[in-house]
Amino acid sequence: MRLRIRFTKLGKVRWTSHRDVARMWERAFRRVGLPLAYSEGFTPRPKVSFGLALPTGHESMAEYLDVELSDAAAGAPDLVALKARLSAALPEGIEVAALCVLEPGSPSLQEDVEACSWRWLAVPGEGSLPLSVDDLGKRVAHALAAPALEVARWRKGRETTVDIRPGIGRLEVVEADGEGVWLDADLAARPQGVRPADVLAALGPDLEERHVRRTHQWIVRRGERLEPLGSQGVPQAPHAEARAS
Amino acid sequence: MTSLWPRIEPLLAHVSKPARYIGCEDGAVGAGSLEGLVSWLLVYPDSYEIGLPNQGLQILYEILNERPDARAERAYAPWPDMERLMRRSSVPLFSLESHHPAAAFDVLAFNLSAELVYTNVLNCIDLAGVPVRAGERDERHPLVLAGGHCAFNPEPLADFVDAFVIGDGEEAVGDITEVVKSEGRSRHALLRRLAATPGVYVPAAYTVDYDGPRLVSVRKVWSEAPEVVHKRTVSDLAAWPYPKRQLVPLTEVVHDRLNVEIFRGCTRGCRFCQAGMITRPVRERPSSQVRRMVSEGLARTGYDEVSLTSLSSADFSGIEDVVGGIVDDPASARQVSVSLPSLRVDAFTVGVAAHIQKVRRTGLTFAPEAGTWRMRQVINKLITEEDLYGAVESAFSQGWRRVKLYFLTGLPTETDEDTLGIAELARSCASIGRSHHRGATVTASVGGFVPKPQTPFQWFGQETLDGLQRRIGLLREATRRDRAVQLKWHDPRATLAEGIASRGDRRIGAVIEQVWRRGGVFQEWSEHFSLELWTEAMAAQGLSVDWYVHRERDRDEVLPWSHISAGLHEDFLWQEWQDALAASGTPDCRWTPCYDCGACTGYGLEHVVASTVAPAGGSQGTGQDLARGGEVPVRLLARVTAGVPR
Numbered sequence: 001m002r003l004r005i006r007f008t009k010l011g012k013v014r015w016t017s018h019r020d021v022a023r024m025w026e027r028a029f030r031r032v033g034l035p036l037a038y039s040e041g042f043t044p045r046p047k048v049s050f051g052l053a054l055p056t057g058h059e060s061m062a063e064y065l066d067v068e069l070s071d072a073a074a075g076a077p078d079l080v081a082l083k084a085r086l087s088a089a090l091p092e093g094i095e096v097a098a099l100c101v102l103e104p105g106s107p108s109l110q111e112d113v114e115a116c117s118w119r120w121l122a123v124p125g126e127g128s129l130p131l132s133v134d135d136l137g138k139r140v141a142h143a144l145a146a147p148a149l150e151v152a153r154w155r156k157g158r159e160t161t162v163d164i165r166p167g168i169g170r171l172e173v174v175e176a177d178g179e180g181v182w183l184d185a186d187l188a189a190r191p192q193g194v195r196p197a198d199v200l201a202a203l204g205p206d207l208e209e210r211h212v213r214r215t216h217q218w219i220v221r222r223g224e225r226l227e228p229l230g231s232q233g234v235p236q237a238p239h240a241e242a243r244a245s
Numbered sequence: 246m247t248s249l250w251p252r253i254e255p256l257l258a259h260v261s262k263p264a265r266y267i268g269c270e271d272g273a274v275g276a277g278s279l280e281g282l283v284s285w286l287l288v289y290p291d292s293y294e295i296g297l298p299n300q301g302l303q304i305l306y307e308i309l310n311e312r313p314d315a316r317a318e319r320a321y322a323p324w325p326d327m328e329r330l331m332r333r334s335s336v337p338l339f340s341l342e343s344h345h346p347a348a349a350f351d352v353l354a355f356n357l358s359a360e361l362v363y364t365n366v367l368n369c370i371d372l373a374g375v376p377v378r379a380g381e382r383d384e385r386h387p388l389v390l391a392g393g394h395c396a397f398n399p400e401p402l403a404d405f406v407d408a409f410v411i412g413d414g415e416e417a418v419g420d421i422t423e424v425v426k427s428e429g430r431s432r433h434a435l436l437r438r439l440a441a442t443p444g445v446y447v448p449a450a451y452t453v454d455y456d457g458p459r460l461v462s463v464r465k466v467w468s469e470a471p472e473v474v475h476k477r478t479v480s481d482l483a484a485w486p487y488p489k490r491q492l493v494p495l496t497e498v499v500h501d502r503l504n505v506e507i508f509r510g511c512t513r514g515c516r517f518c519q520a521g522m523i524t525r526p527v528r529e530r531p532s533s534q535v536r537r538m539v540s541e542g543l544a545r546t547g548y549d550e551v552s553l554t555s556l557s558s559a560d561f562s563g564i565e566d567v568v569g570g571i572v573d574d575p576a577s578a579r580q581v582s583v584s585l586p587s588l589r590v591d592a593f594t595v596g597v598a599a600h601i602q603k604v605r606r607t608g609l610t611f612a613p614e615a616g617t618w619r620m621r622q623v624i625n626k627l628i629t630e631e632d633l634y635g636a637v638e639s640a641f642s643q644g645w646r647r648v649k650l651y652f653l654t655g656l657p658t659e660t661d662e663d664t665l666g667i668a669e670l671a672r673s674c675a676s677i678g679r680s681h682h683r684g685a686t687v688t689a690s691v692g693g694f695v696p697k698p699q700t701p702f703q704w705f706g707q708e709t710l711d712g713l714q715r716r717i718g719l720l721r722e723a724t725r726r727d728r729a730v731q732l733k734w735h736d737p738r739a740t741l742a743e744g745i746a747s748r749g750d751r752r753i754g755a756v757i758e759q760v761w762r763r764g765g766v767f768q769e770w771s772e773h774f775s776l777e778l779w780t781e782a783m784a785a786q787g788l789s790v791d792w793y794v795h796r797e798r799d800r801d802e803v804l805p806w807s808h809i810s811a812g813l814h815e816d817f818l819w820q821e822w823q824d825a826l827a828a829s830g831t832p833d834c835r836w837t838p839c840y841d842c843g844a845c846t847g848y849g850l851e852h853v854v855a856s857t858v859a860p861a862g863g864s865q866g867t868g869q870d871l872a873r874g875g876e877v878p879v880r881l882l883a884r885v886t887a888g889v890p891r
Binding site for chain 2: 093
């Protein structure tokens with residue numbers, strides 16, 4: 001039996017890495033005594049698979065993992081109680097938002113997630129001019145109208161350029177805030193993943209990102225966009241209304 | 246007190262491993278005010294990953310935070326990338342719990358577990374915005390304390406540290422809290438009260454005299470200070486079941502597992518081992534308490550590995566019962582692995598390891614320390630080749646594929662034959678391995694020996710850099726053709742720098758300061774270590790490396806730590822040194838008559854062991870005749886009673 005869990009990564013804990021978060025979950029599962037399935041071999045590991053890695057330093061309202069329970073587990077666990085017990089066993093800032101039993105044969109998160117929604121603050125870098133909503137709005141319109149948006153990427157120690165335009169589904173200026181301007185975007189997770197930093201690079205060399213927060217992850221079923229628990233019959237409650245801190 | 250977090254967080258996007266600076270560990274106290282409390286900042290002067298698991302720091306952290314009148318927070322040395330940004334944005338050293346500035350605490354207390362961290366101590370004091378020299382500090386500044394094994398020769402840091410705690414800290418931190426509570430920051434009164442506190446050494450209370458390079462006397466100048474500062478010793482570990490809430494870090498650190506200390510002290514009597522000499526006598530934790538700390542600790546932390554820590558864990562009375570109880574505990578039906586650091590070298594120990602490591606049999610580590618029986622008698626590591634081969638046979642036959650062997654080189658009286666014995670042992674072990682698995686490997690890890698204060702080898706002249714390099718060359722040549730033997734060695738240049746600090750006197754303080762001022766931090770790390778900084782600083786201070794490091798000391802010489810006592814009689818140490826030169830061993834006094842080293846008799850202490858017979862095992866344990874050494878003579882020294890307080 002597999003469970004799918006949606007959880008947050010907010011506050012100071014956002015400075016931990018993807019691997020650190022995986023270890024926190026392994027300890028939390030053992031603390032609550034959830035009977036996990038283990039891999040075979042010299043170093044048995046619990047069968048937990050995480051979705052898209054979140055860059056260290058970014059927050060999220062919508063992280064996902066799938067965990068396989070051992071056959072010895074008698075029946076489906078009490079999901080309401082498990083949600084509370086797991087949250088209590090996890091560090092502050094990591095909280096279980098929703099969970100469900102996966103239908104057998106469901107695709108893995110890695111295979112399934114198409115895109116993510118992001119909200120972040122664009123600020124002028126050191127020595128750059130202040131940024132206004134109008135200014136950034138013009139730059140966004142210009143970028144979206146361009147046939148291609150080439151940005152630099154480091155791959156295997158070499159700098160290459162990639163076109164991120166096909167990976168930008170939506171890009172909106174939200175509002176100004178003391179130090180900069182909030183942006184909101186839907187960015188592809190595959191085949192060519194796009195991150196907020198790529199978008200800023202395409203909008204101008206003077207911009208830096210702050211308070212980056214992933215607000216949703218999306219899968220597609222029969223042309224309809226769903227969040228990864230939505231495909232499992234769990235109602236799609238809005239879960240990312242809160243503004244990034 | 247305001248938190249520095251809003252100024253720290255913008256730096257984190259630009260540094261490696263930012264989780265080092267956020268705190269938030271399970272088991273840590275939450276953010277809080279220091280107001281009205283005796284506030285301690287416990288600083289481990291190395292990186293977060295190395296420092297966080299330190300048990301000594303965690304024990305004192307809990308004991309202090311259980312007091313209603315005290316609060317302890319923690320800090321670790323910021324990595325150089327973070328330090329640069331902190332200095333550029335004027336962010337001082339900060340605590341991890343509340344992100345308070347270090348200078349807001351009443352006490353900055355440093356853990357000294359290795360000499361090469363000394364420059365980091367200075368760097369942390371400076372990053373706190375506090376003058377590094379004790380003489381330049383005043384009422385505005387926190388008290389700077391240090392403790393840990395290196396405090397048994399405090400002199401190299403005497404110019405920078407206000408007071409040292411010698412020995413076990415569990416009781417001493419309470420005493421110091423009381424003193425700070427009543428004296429506040431009135432610096433002079435505070436130091437004078439501390440100088441009269443048992444186990445506390447205040448360098449300002451003593452003056453030293455030199456005759457040329459030679460130290461001729463250490464005299465107390467404050468009436469309340471003792472002539473000799475005796476270490477503190479906790480007599481019963483059962484009364485101190487700490488840590489009760491071991492810190493669980495959010496990011497990867499070394500020894501990332503539950504650690505339960507099963508005993509403190511060791512009387513194997515290895516003559517090179519400072520830890521074994523200064524932590525006597527043996528104090529075992531009751532088995533029932535060990536089991537409780539393990540089961541509660543695993544349930545609370547979610548770790549799947551527990552390490553039963555001590556200086557020689559297989560020597561714990563009834564170790565089989567304890568590990569059996571953990572492994573067969575129905576509450577831990579899940580996969581729990583137990584590790585025993587510092588395995589004793591015999592087949593019995595491997596049997597215990599096999600029982601507890603049902604999964605993940607990857608590598609086992611043994612420390613024969615020297616390559617020939619003669620050499621092992623010199624250092625009193627009384628294990629025979631049969632013990633080692635039995636252990637290795639047992640390991641490879643039970644599924645382990647890699648065996649790692651630790652050795653020292655540059656030991657007293659070491660000949661080329663002794664050095665080459667290391668290669669011979671390693672190759673013999675590898676051939677045992679090959680009879681079980683084609684891919685079996687043996688790693689021989691060789692470190693240069695640094696003589697340590699308060700040990701029988703404190704008089705020995707350390708091997709030179711050229712000498713160590715030559716010995717490593719011999720070993721490389723001797724192991725080159727055997728592909729199953731991997732040779733690793735510690736950088737002999739770092740061994741030399743460690744030698745400068747290890748037995749230094751107060752004049753070495755200026756050397757440490759110069760190395761630090763010229764950027765020499767994180768000297769434990771090969772990517773930051775620079776021998777040139779140390780040798781240039783020695784030259785600049787007019788001090789001879791040869792005199793401090795390579796010179797053999799006389800018996801009548803005043804050693805820089807002669808006013809600090811680990812309880813060991815000087816004539817015991819000297820006799821051990823003479824016996825070493827004669828290649829004569831001394832048995833473990835847990836199971837043989839007392840030879841009166843002073844550690845028990847001087848303080849009215851006793852070994853706390855559950856069993857009066859040695860644990861099963863090879864020559865080290867069972868009393869089986871040592872194959873070539875025969876009966877080890879027991880010698881009783883005249884009891885020394887004068888000058889021992891309390």
